[in-house]
Amino acid sequence: MARTGCNFDGSGRGRCQTGDCNGLLQCQGYGTPPNTLAEYALNQFNNLDFFDISLVDGFNVPMVALLSYGLPVGAITLAPCTELISIVCNSGNCGPTDLSRFFKTRCPDAYSYPKDDQTSTFTCPGGTNYDVIFCP
Template identity: 45%
Template sequence: MMKHLSAVLLLLLFLLHRSDAIRFDIQNNCSYTLWPAVLPHVGGRRLDSGQTWTLDFQTGPNLAKIWARTNCTFDSAGQGSCLTGDCGGRLNCTAYGAPPHTKAEYGLNSFARKDYYDISVMDGFNVPVEMAPTTNNCTRSVRCAADVVGGCPDDLKAPGGCQNPCSVYKTTEYCCHAGACRPTDKSRFFKALCREAFTYPEDDPTSTFTCPAGTNYRVVFCP
């Protein structure tokens, strides 16, 4: 009898623990294969067209990033390279990706019991992306899904994507190393196509969104 009660209690504790998990569904809606990465707490994997990668976190990660890598080739040991978003030639990323790549960023339960999330082109653009809350009556999705690569200025063009001017020029004007931080002609190019995206270092007022702590999310590439 005691063994039975102990087993029931353990099951209840497990279910309660699971109920606190935060869920992320990462969907590849593109017509081609992607290799999404999630750092600092997961790594990366292959995701064919139409597939979804579901992640459950028992505690909310802080200030993490999700991005897609394109045109990757890996061997059986998980070593290789990607045209965009490459993270040191590894399938299972342990470092952030090389620009250009579009990012979904979030800080879960990071301040005042709120989640903060955004879409960023601060490392450039490679794949259209949307991030949307799916629970807690939080419904504000954010996306960058325009043809940024097709309209990319010549000086920002890169194989498979479009660079952010900070990555190209590395100057205070574009990177806001010191002094006043304002939009530039280059950041306005991105803002005109992706009005909800983070386009320069102090683009917070129009590009950062919040939900109650414990909200689940969906990230869709090629929404």
């Protein structure tokens, strides 16, 4: 999860402008929206890893996910966006909205609403190496 504008003291207490985790340096759950998420489920069905970049809880920084099979041979880049808009439908039971379509046209590989799996969830063989890069 991406967080911005953070300031913490020596005991790990503080605040972030986006993605705040109840004032904790080490999140115990999801941060406060808006936040861009990289989501991974490793070594799942048929020894596959599942991953996505999610904008369901909003967008706060551009992010790319790069992968390789042992050596950095190739990469899939999930297109970053530049708008800061929070998506209001994150209950898991709704379809695309005008706001999620706005994101989808700008970030076609990003997860933009709950159940947006067909165009936004990717798989790789278990044991794949990943880099998540927060873009300036």
